[in-house]
Amino acid sequence: MSRLSAPGTRARTRPPAVLAVPALLAVAFLLLPLAGILARTEWGELGAHLSSDGVLTALRLSLVVSGWALAASLVLGVPLAWLLARVSFPGKALVRSLVLLPMVLPPTVGGVALLLGFGRRGLLGPWLEDDLGIVLPFHTAGAVVAATFVAMPFLVISLEGTITGLPTSYEETAASLGASPVRVFFTVTLPLAVPGLAAGSALTWARALGEFGATITFAGNLPGATQTLPLQVYLLLQEQPEAATSVSLLLLAVAMAVLVALRGRWAGAAGGTRPARARQPAEGPEPAPVTDSPPAAAAAPPQRQCSLHADVTGFNDLTLDAPAGTTIAVVGPNGAGKTTLLRALLGLTTRAHAQLRLGDTDVTALPPHRRGVAWVPQDGALLPHLTALANTSYGLRAQGTRKDEAARAAQDWLDRLGVGHLAHRKPAQLSGGQSQRVALARALAARPRLLLLDEPLAALDQTTRAQVRHTLRTHLDGFGGVCLLVTHDPVEAVSLGGRVLVLDGGRALQDGTPGDVSRHPRSPWVARMLGSNAWPGKAAPDGTLSLAGGGTLVVADPVTEGARTLAIIAPEAVSLHRRRPTGSPRNVWRGTVREITAAGSRLRVVVDSDESPELVAEITPQAASELELGDGTGVWTSVKATEVTVVAL
Numbered sequence: 001m002s003r004l005s006a007p008g009t010r011a012r013t014r015p016p017a018v019l020a021v022p023a024l025l026a027v028a029f030l031l032l033p034l035a036g037i038l039a040r041t042e043w044g045e046l047g048a049h050l051s052s053d054g055v056l057t058a059l060r061l062s063l064v065v066s067g068w069a070l071a072a073s074l075v076l077g078v079p080l081a082w083l084l085a086r087v088s089f090p091g092k093a094l095v096r097s098l099v100l101l102p103m104v105l106p107p108t109v110g111g112v113a114l115l116l117g118f119g120r121r122g123l124l125g126p127w128l129e130d131d132l133g134i135v136l137p138f139h140t141a142g143a144v145v146a147a148t149f150v151a152m153p154f155l156v157i158s159l160e161g162t163i164t165g166l167p168t169s170y171e172e173t174a175a176s177l178g179a180s181p182v183r184v185f186f187t188v189t190l191p192l193a194v195p196g197l198a199a200g201s202a203l204t205w206a207r208a209l210g211e212f213g214a215t216i217t218f219a220g221n222l223p224g225a226t227q228t229l230p231l232q233v234y235l236l237l238q239e240q241p242e243a244a245t246s247v248s249l250l251l252l253a254v255a256m257a258v259l260v261a262l263r264g265r266w267a268g269a270a271g272g273t274r275p276a277r278a279r280q281p282a283e284g285p286e287p288a289p290v291t292d293s294p295p296a297a298a299a300a301p302p303q304r305q306c307s308l309h310a311d312v313t314g315f316n317d318l319t320l321d322a323p324a325g326t327t328i329a330v331v332g333p334n335g336a337g338k339t340t341l342l343r344a345l346l347g348l349t350t351r352a353h354a355q356l357r358l359g360d361t362d363v364t365a366l367p368p369h370r371r372g373v374a375w376v377p378q379d380g381a382l383l384p385h386l387t388a389l390a391n392t393s394y395g396l397r398a399q400g401t402r403k404d405e406a407a408r409a410a411q412d413w414l415d416r417l418g419v420g421h422l423a424h425r426k427p428a429q430l431s432g433g434q435s436q437r438v439a440l441a442r443a444l445a446a447r448p449r450l451l452l453l454d455e456p457l458a459a460l461d462q463t464t465r466a467q468v469r470h471t472l473r474t475h476l477d478g479f480g481g482v483c484l485l486v487t488h489d490p491v492e493a494v495s496l497g498g499r500v501l502v503l504d505g506g507r508a509l510q511d512g513t514p515g516d517v518s519r520h521p522r523s524p525w526v527a528r529m530l531g532s533n534a535w536p537g538k539a540a541p542d543g544t545l546s547l548a549g550g551g552t553l554v555v556a557d558p559v560t561e562g563a564r565t566l567a568i569i570a571p572e573a574v575s576l577h578r579r580r581p582t583g584s585p586r587n588v589w590r591g592t593v594r595e596i597t598a599a600g601s602r603l604r605v606v607v608d609s610d611e612s613p614e615l616v617a618e619i620t621p622q623a624a625s626e627l628e629l630g631d632g633t634g635v636w637t638s639v640k641a642t643e644v645t646v647v648a649l
């Protein structure tokens with residue numbers, strides 16, 4: 001019988017002796033000295049040894065020195081870790097080596113180096129002593145400096161690994177909502193890096209507590225001033241070996257306690273923390289199923305009416321003009337430059353530069369957080385440590401709105417998007433559709449001048465997608481600024497975008513209404529992606545659609561009587577016949593071929609009809625020749641009801 005192993009675990013196999021024996025020897029080698037301490041400890045005398053005056057003084061001093069060393073490491077090391085993780089600068093590899101150096105340097109050499117840097121005859125020592133009155137050698141401050149020197153690298157490395165592992169989209173989204181870099185650091189980066197910070201702090205403190213070599217070399221061994229516990233152990237070893245064993249046991253217990261508390265987390269952090277996911281497995285209450293019907297469009301507060309003018313150069317090379325209230329669907333093949341265009345408008349990339357005017361304001365020279373350009377990345381990037389309400393009020397708070405006022409406005413936006421009842425849930429407790437609505441509420445609540453949506457519906461299943469698309473459409477209609485929406489979905493592009501911008505190689509291949517782009521695609525890719533027939537209409541009482549351009553359309557999806565709809569039919573779903581077809585198709589119209597064009601290896605046939613709006617079919621050249629099609633040929637077109645996608649408007 002075979003046994004399945006759980007994901008991430010390996011089947012139990014017997015390790016080969018050639019590896020197992022040295023590995024066991026290594027464990028024994030590490031264990032034996034510790035066992036020696038345990039074996040030689042005089043348990044009856046332990047209390048007396050640890051409560052002697054000398055030991056208590058050294059213990060107190062050790063706690064003071066390690067506490068200050070941790071504080072100094074946090075003040076200096078946290079910004080350094082952030083710099084190494086987030087900023088590119090020349091000599092970064094060198095700085096990182098410098099940080100690591102005290103970990104590999106013999107501590108006594110570290111002590112000598114400290115003497116030559118901060119000692120009385122060192123580079124900075126005379127100035128410290130003469131001008132500031134600070135003397136480090138033989139003073140507790142010197143022991144703190146020595147402990148900080150050897151311990152700070154643990155904090156920097158641990159935290160740098162954690163920050164590097166955090167997706168930058170959290171920080172970038174926060175900036176797009178109006179948060180300054182310092183605010184982003186304290187409200188996003190640091191809270192998300194807490195595991196690395198905690199692990200690094202614990203190790204730094206433990207290392208500072210056990211520091212010996214650099215301290216004795218630099219600060220000396222002065223009881224009450226620099227004689228910490230490890231130095232006390234050294235002294236006791238010569239005079240009272242049993243007491244030295246007891247103090248060693250104490251330090252060993254502290255070190256073990258720290259490592260057990262970390263449970264290997266530091267190793268994970270140093271090797272690159274697992275990236276925090278935008279959505280984690282739900283804890284606590286089960287996420288509510290996304291059955292919420294699209295919310296009624298409550299009156300939205302007036303948004304800023306802003307037009308857009310952008311001259312983009314670099315990888316993207318295009319000019320974009322749009323009046324206030326326009327939604328532009330940005331489409332294009334993989335690598336066409338859609339994301340780069342959004343990042344250029346946000347001011348977040350050097351690969352393209354946007355000369356950007358929003359309304360009457362030229363925002364080109366402004367940093368991302370002052371542009372008024374809100375960004376909703378594909379996964380929403382809701383801040384995982386904040387509730388839906390706090391996420392939604394984040395932008396307003398960053399822009400200086402009072403807490404209660406921001407919370408009220410955020411709750412209004414959540415209500416408007418139908419997720420008000422989830423205000424107190426964390427993102428991990430929301431479904432994909434709910435997260436997208438909260439992300440949209442958060443962006444709209446920040447009152448942006450320009451809204452950028454990067455594949456807002458890509459992660460959703462079909463049903464949720466239709467619901468969120470409806471919600472999105474309702475709220476984009478009421479949004480006063482310009483919205484750019486990147487999508488790979490033709491239905492989304494046609495139903496949400498009043499305009500479609502087709503990118504290829506960073507340039508605008510086409511820019512027009514969905515109808516224009518569908519009818520006259522400028523590349524086979526556009527033809528395939530966007531060449532859908534999109535017919536506006538209204539649901540009739542009998543469940544068919546009454547088309548705005550005349551005629552009716554039978555659909556399979558149930559539609560509510562009177563609802564305004566957009567029926568989308570892919571050209572591949574349109575069949576052409578020379579005689580009236582018999583059988584299952586419910587939609588059959590008589591028409592005339594107006595135009596035949598090549599689209600890659602297929603042909604696009606435009607058919608005019610008195611019974612339906614203009615219809616585009618896509619067929620193989622072989623089918624076209626069998627049907628003997630040419631301009632002006634009379635044909636019958638047919639579409640199955642199940643091939644029609646109905647989008648509510």
Ligand SMILES: Nc1ncnc2c1ncn2[C@@H]1O[C@H](COP(=O)(O)OP(=O)(O)OP(=O)(O)O)[C@@H](O)[C@H]1O
Nearest residue numbers: 315332333334335336337338339340341351488503
């Ligand atoms: N940081 C980068 N450094 C160098 N080249 C990059 C970088 N990011 C993207 N590119 C390249 O720039 C081009 C445009 O990338 P971009 O991500 O804007 O495309 P896209 O249209 O959004 O693609 P997709 O649909 O796959 O998301 C691609 O050729 C990509 O390989």
